[in-house]
Amino acid sequence: MHVERLGIHDSVSAVFPPERLCEALADLHPEVVVVDDAAAISACDAVVTFAHEEAFLDLEWIHSIQAGYDRFPLPELEDRGIVLTNSTGIHGDSVGETVLGYMLGVSRRLQQYARQQERREWDKPDWDVPFTLAGESVCVVGLGTLGRGIADRADAIGMTVTGVRRSEEPVEGVDRVYASEDLHEAISGVRFVALATPLNEHTRGLIGEAELAAMDEESYLINVARGGVVDQDALVAALEDGEIRGAALDVFETEPLPEESPLWGFEEVTVTPHVAAFTREYYEGVAGIVRTNLERIAADGTFENRVV
Ligand code: NDP
Ligand code: 7N6
Secondary structure, X not given: OOXXXXXXXXXXXXXXXXXXXXXXXXXXXXXXXXEOOHHHHHOOOEEEEOOOXXXXXXXXXXXXXXXXXXXXXXXXXXXXXXXXXXXXOOOHHHHHHHHHHHHHHHHOOHHHHHHHHHOOOOOOOOOOOOOOOOOOEEEEEOOOHHHHHHHHHHHHOOOEEEEEEOOOOOOOOOOEEEEHHHHHHHHOOOOEEEEOOOOOOOOOOOEOHHHHHHOOOOOEEEEOOOHHHEOHHHHHHHHHOOOOOEEEEOOOOOOOXXXXXXXXXXXXXXXXXXXXXXOOOHHHHHHHHHHHHHHHHHHOOOOOOEOO
């Protein structure tokens, strides 16, 4: 593979201005240009993008600025011999801090006070509602970049941290790692369950009616993975029936979350608009991976973060 011209697809503007990434890569050999239509894309050898476009199917390499690759047609890319790389590895700090924020929002009642402030209302919670995270427990389902970012922070604040991953290999700061088959055991009896797996055929609907029933009645579900990892109707039912106490959700089956969704209306549910990973340094993380891959293409034709 030889990259003479690298396109930065305009869709990255969902996360940062494309020009920032062009500037960050300007010292490299390939010409780096912003592209926004099929003609401009076809004049490139490779593209860095947020969204998928049919026009990418004539290129040699697609780099996604996301870690999740569920929106790309993987079998078609494989058939056509197109390399897909992703941006896993850059979201540990941002998502880790967001999830810590969700948990603090619940334990220290910060969301409740923010809502009250909107109404100019001075009201204290019942004495036994606020708690501290120290001494509480979280089970992190998926212990990759996101999961470790969450686990590190939970461990640092004094929580008991358990987790679930495919391999069951131990992870520093995680007191016990469960295998995927032991999900029910792992998520029962903890205060928070945080989802941080990719969305694929094994994880679609991973958290459904049975799993929500296995969770503690005082527990909270946090989803920073993908909406499809949770059966959203089952979640609404569990919240209505008091099977779990609340949730913090960054991702949804349909995004933007439709106005009529009941999820907007629960006191104990925090809705964020798929921004858990937002940070003004985002483009620098992406630039690092793209730079490494351009160097590796020139050196030995291999790729970091190769998905297909
Ligand atoms: P990684 O590849 O680093 O980690 C994925 C983890 O999930 C691994 O620990 C893996 O196990 C585990 N896993 C995979 N399948 C299962 C399963 N069936 N049961 C339990 N664990 C499983 O990915 P990232 O941490 O970078 O990202 C994870 C996902 O989070 C992305 O695919 C994306 O969809 C989403 N994401 C969302 C963001 C947001 O803005 N809300 C930001 C970034 C990512 P093992 O370690 O054994 O391989
Ligand atoms: C934009 C979202 C991912 O998979 O969904 C996230 O990386 C990124 C910040």
